[in-house]
Amino acid sequence: MKRAEQLRLLEGLHTVETVAETLRITPQAALNLLGKLKKEQQVTVSGGGRRKRLYKITLRKQLPRVPGMFDIINKYSPNFQVNPWYDHQVHGKYGPEEALIDVLQTESFRLILASMHLFNHITDWPKLYQLAQKKDCWQKVGALYDVARMFMKVRKMPEKYRECVKMRWLTLTQLTKKNFPEISKIWKVYIPFNPNDVRQAL
Amino acid sequence: MITHKDQLELFQLISSQLDQNVECYVFGGTAMMFYGYKGETKDIDLLFQNISAREAFMDALRKLGYSESSPLTIYIPEKLKDKHAPIMLKRDESRFDLFTDKIFQTLLSQKMKNDLFAVHEFKTKHTLTMKVLRTEFIVMLKSVTERNKDFEDILTIVKKDKNFAWDYFIDEVLWQTAQGDGWVLLDVEKMMKELKKYVFIEEKWFKKLYGKDKK
Numbered sequence: 001m002k003r004a005e006q007l008r009l010l011e012g013l014h015t016v017e018t019v020a021e022t023l024r025i026t027p028q029a030a031l032n033l034l035g036k037l038k039k040e041q042q043v044t045v046s047g048g049g050r051r052k053r054l055y056k057i058t059l060r061k062q063l064p065r066v067p068g069m070f071d072i073i074n075k076y077s078p079n080f081q082v083n084p085w086y087d088h089q090v091h092g093k094y095g096p097e098e099a100l101i102d103v104l105q106t107e108s109f110r111l112i113l114a115s116m117h118l119f120n121h122i123t124d125w126p127k128l129y130q131l132a133q134k135k136d137c138w139q140k141v142g143a144l145y146d147v148a149r150m151f152m153k154v155r156k157m158p159e160k161y162r163e164c165v166k167m168r169w170l171t172l173t174q175l176t177k178k179n180f181p182e183i184s185k186i187w188k189v190y191i192p193f194n195p196n197d198v199r200q201a202l
Numbered sequence: 203m204i205t206h207k208d209q210l211e212l213f214q215l216i217s218s219q220l221d222q223n224v225e226c227y228v229f230g231g232t233a234m235m236f237y238g239y240k241g242e243t244k245d246i247d248l249l250f251q252n253i254s255a256r257e258a259f260m261d262a263l264r265k266l267g268y269s270e271s272s273p274l275t276i277y278i279p280e281k282l283k284d285k286h287a288p289i290m291l292k293r294d295e296s297r298f299d300l301f302t303d304k305i306f307q308t309l310l311s312q313k314m315k316n317d318l319f320a321v322h323e324f325k326t327k328h329t330l331t332m333k334v335l336r337t338e339f340i341v342m343l344k345s346v347t348e349r350n351k352d353f354e355d356i357l358t359i360v361k362k363d364k365n366f367a368w369d370y371f372i373d374e375v376l377w378q379t380a381q382g383d384g385w386v387l388l389d390v391e392k393m394m395k396e397l398k399k400y401v402f403i404e405e406k407w408f409k410k411l412y413g414k415d416k417k
Contacts, residue, residue: 004361011364041238059362061238063206068321086318087334091214092325 006033007042010057019055066091072099077117080201082110096121097128104137104144109173113193113201116148122155129161139170143187147180151198203242204296206235212296213322217330219262225331226250226259227310229343230299231355236320236334239358245276247288247347248332249301249310256302259330260291268293276349281306281385307383308346313374314339337363338371342378345393346386356393360401368407375411387411 009022020030034055037043041061047053056062067075068088074081076096090098096118103115122128132138142162148154168188175192178184184191204212209232227250228236231243250256271292273282276299281287286304290297303310320334335343337359344352360366378386391411394403 058238059364061241063236063238068323087320088323089320090323090325091210092217092323092329094323094325 004059007037007057007059011059012057014055014057015052016055065089067094069099069102072096073103073111073114073118076121077114077201080114080117082114095124097124097131100128100141101131101135101137104132104140104172105135107171107173109175109192112144112172113197116144116152116198116201119145119148119154120152122157125158125161137170138164139187139189140172143183143189143191144172146183146187147191147193147198150180151195151202203244204246205242206238209235209243209246213324213330213332214326215266216259216262217324217328218326219265220258220326220328220330221261222258223329223331224250224255224259225333226255227314227333227335229305229335229340230347233319233334233340234355234359236322237337239362240355244295245297245299245349247299247301247343249303249305251303251310253302256289256300260289260300263291263293263298266293268298271297273299278348281348305343306346307385308343308378309381309383311374311377313377338367338374341366341393342371342375342386342390345389348389353393353396356397357400360397368403369410372407372410 006023010019014022016027016030016034019025019034020027023030023033025033034043037057038045041063042057042059044056044062045053046056065071065087066089068090070082070084070088072095088102100115100118100122103111103118106112128141129138132141138161142157142164145154145157169190170188171190171192173192176190177192177194179191179194183189226248228246228248230245230247231240232246232248234240235243248259250259268291271290273288273290276290277287284306286301286306288299288301288305290299292298314335315333317336318333319336322332322334324330324332341356341359344356372390375386375390391408394408394411397403
């Protein structure tokens with residue numbers, strides 16, 4: 001049987017036994033085949049030890065990834081995960097500061113909600129401020145920070161960054177709701193989510 | 203020929219030579235490598251939204267020893283007369299085909315911009331952002347470019363992509379035709395007829411394609 005045909009039959013999640021059964025071969029032959037497919041980057045393995053080994057088999061190569069915006073969000077927001085709608089990868093230096101700015105550009109309600117956990121991992125405030133200034137979104141960062149600190153543990157933002165020129169009203173998403181009116185007024189930012197939404201993201 | 207690893211290293215190197223941030227759309231063999239459909243490629247097809255971005259990218263390539271080459275033997279002469287024909291830069295075995303605004307007559311639609319498969323950012327001093335198009339768009343654009351091996355690539359995609367959305371694909375072809383693209387419909391029809399010899403394509407997709415013709 002040709003490799004392409006084998007892959008088409010096997011595409012999905014398997015154990016050694018199901019591979020052997022699908023291709024009608026012995027478990028040892030299945031193991032050998034999985035080893036070859038792993039070398040060809042068509043298989044990734046999970047489990048092992050006490051847990052059963054699971055083989056994810058795909059028709060296309062499973063290339064190694066470098067983390068992007070969604071990976072960072074999901075890493076720091078364990079209870080409120082986001083399903084990526086495209087594969088974002090950044091080759092180069094990329095941390096919570098860069099991810100937060102990228103999130104704000106998406107204007108996605110769920111993503112921005114999940115990104116509030118990043119404030120506990122911001123270590124380089126000058127860098128965040130500089131990145132935000134470039135994208136003209138420091139007001140949004142400030143508003144999001146103030147909402148986040150009401151509900152979760154966050155790292156302290158230096159006071160000097162509170163003083164910035166707030167010329168016009170900005171929106172985080174397309175919604176122009178005035179939740180958290182005090183924070184909204186201070187930063188001149190429409191905050192789309194209410195306290196219940198934030199509690200869900202904790 | 204360059205491999206996936208080579209291309210990542212090459213893009214990182216290009217980003218280090220850039221004088222400004224550059225954003226482009228990836229749709230040829232390079233895109234297929236990002237998908238994992240192909241192990242290596244000769245040509246790197248990129249689409250820029252404006253000439254200044256392409257110029258900045260070309261400057262970076264020139265710094266790395268790439269020089270302009272003729273597209274005459276690669277593309278059909280009739281298509282090369284189009285003002286949106288690509289500029290080609292070559293060095294050794296690798297070649298960049300650089301388009302701006304359009305791929306011949308085919309527009310970069312809003313759907314193409316919004317519905318991406320992946321975004322790869324190469325960060326050094328400046329950032330090179332490469333947006334990888336969906337397979338449906340890659341197939342459509344490969345039908346339009348009609349180079350050697352383009353059909354082989356289309357066949358690979360359609361065979362390997364179980365979720366290939368014919369409906370979505372034909373909608374885009376018809377939209378491009380409505381926008382004044384005089385080639386895409388004919389090129390796609392020709393490609394689908396050839397493709398039918400190798401894979402099963404439902405008759406309704408041909409009907410949908412012809413339906414627009416009758417109008």
